[in-house]
Amino acid sequence: MSNPPANASEYRFDSVAVKEPRFEIDGIFLPPENESPGIVYFCEVQFQKDERLYERIFAESLLYFYRNRDRFSNWQIVIIYPSRSLEQSDLSPYLNQLNSPQVHRIYLDELGDIRSLPLWVALMVLTTVEEEQAPEEARYLLTRSQQETSQSSSRAIMEMIITIMVYKFEQLSQREVEKMLGITLKETRVYREIKEEGREEEARSLILRQLTRRVEELPQQARERIETLSLEQLENLGEALLDFTSLADLQVWLEALEG
Numbered sequence: 001m002s003n004p005p006a007n008a009s010e011y012r013f014d015s016v017a018v019k020e021p022r023f024e025i026d027g028i029f030l031p032p033e034n035e036s037p038g039i040v041y042f043c044e045v046q047f048q049k050d051e052r053l054y055e056r057i058f059a060e061s062l063l064y065f066y067r068n069r070d071r072f073s074n075w076q077i078v079i080i081y082p083s084r085s086l087e088q089s090d091l092s093p094y095l096n097q098l099n100s101p102q103v104h105r106i107y108l109d110e111l112g113d114i115r116s117l118p119l120w121v122a123l124m125v126l127t128t129v130e131e132e133q134a135p136e137e138a139r140y141l142l143t144r145s146q147q148e149t150s151q152s153s154s155r156a157i158m159e160m161i162i163t164i165m166v167y168k169f170e171q172l173s174q175r176e177v178e179k180m181l182g183i184t185l186k187e188t189r190v191y192r193e194i195k196e197e198g199r200e201e202e203a204r205s206l207i208l209r210q211l212t213r214r215v216e217e218l219p220q221q222a223r224e225r226i227e228t229l230s231l232e233q234l235e236n237l238g239e240a241l242l243d244f245t246s247l248a249d250l251q252v253w254l255e256a257l258e259g
Contacts (some may be wrong), residue, residue: 001012003035025060025061026042027045033071037071041077041081042077044057045080049087049088054094079105081110087105108124108128111125119145127167131168135180138164139181142157142183161181173216202204206238207221226254
């Protein structure tokens with residue numbers, strides 16, 4: 001070594017056994033199995049600071065590559081951050097890997113104008129946009145998805161945008177977020193599922209399932225009252241239950257029908 005440590009004489013030689021922990025790799029893109037060995041892509045989306053992130057990523061990824069070497073010709077790692085401030089502080093042990101063409105670090109707030117980006121990249125960037133600007137950009141992406149994608153893809157994108165905005169505006173309910181984005185009842189997932197179910201009884205069954213997820217056990221009296229609702233009332237309940245957080249909300253809604 002050209003630069004041995006100052007205390008080199010104090011080092012001791014040893015042989016150690018490393019017990020492999022159980023790794024769970026969240027993001028991995030595998031090449032088709034019916035083709036010759038291809039490239040495996042590891043992807044990590046990191047929205048919280050982790051001072052041992054690179055230790056874990058490189059250990060997991062390279063161990064997996066080692067165990068499946070015959071299946072892959074090479075590997076690539078992509079790490080996505082909202083900004084550089086969340087990157088691991090001490091990079092010195094991994095400078096060689098981080099500067100390698102096989103490792104790609106992406107900082108969403110440095111990708112440029114959200115409106116100039118590919119749609120699926122723009123969705124990720126939406127998570128980093130300031131609250132004041134986010135509603136306008138979200139509405140733009142909704143309109144763009146309707147113009148650029150199929151109906152099913154546009155619906156999936158709408159659901160993703162709603163989810164992003166619900167997390168961004170924690171003080172708002174999902175229905176309030178939908179109103180902010182200009183999404184009508186007929187565009188919501190619950191309404192579409194009601195229509196796709198078709199008949200009134202099937203729509204009623206869907207609403208009961210949705211309510212059970214929201215408020216857990218339904219009292220028999222509430223269940224019997226829902227059994228008497230018309231299709232139009234069921235559709236209104238499908239909209240209202242998006243804001244329900246407890247059984248009391250359902251009871252208030254049902255009492256309002258009597259008024």
